[in-house]
Amino acid sequence: MLKEKILLSVAFFKAAEMWMHAAHHLIKGSSFIASHELLFGRIYQTVSEDFDKLVEKLIYQFNDEDFACPLLISSISSSILSEYESPANQREEDIYMIALALLVDHMKTTENLRNMLVEENMLTLGMDDFLSSVVNQYESYAYMINQQVKR
DSSP states (O other), rough: OOHHHHHHHHHHHHHHHHHHHHHHHOSTTTTIIIIIIIIIIIHHHHHHHHHHHHHHHHHHOOOOOGGGOOHHHHHHHHHHHTSOSSSOOHHHHHHHHHHHHHHHHHHHHHHHHHHHHHHOOOOOOOHHHHHHHHHHHHHHHHHHHHHHHOO
8 A cells, every 4th residue: 555655656756747848848928938948847857857866765765666667657647647637739828727736736745755654654864855855846846837827
């Protein structure tokens, strides 16, 4: 049960990376350059790096290579992505709104991972620091997206 919940968290990182990467390609409008490079470009690159770090930490901590299994992760990620509208063929404003919803859910999932590890007495100092810093960065991205939505 714990492993499945952790895999869900790992897959959410991959789903967020894929969605934000697509938004990076598909954003349009008057703020295209800023949103393409400085917002969605940064977000998907950050999430990609965070996915990598999380998987490495989990493989080390649990000695379980399933946390890096592309078949498992892509299957779960696909299920997560199906809960959000694709950024393809969306208006600029809708891309921001969907991105914000996904990012907020991703932060909640990351916080839930931390809480699960605490409950199981398996939260290492390094993992705690990593998960906290991830959410801290994503809160900054959520702020940026939210400010864009307020136009």
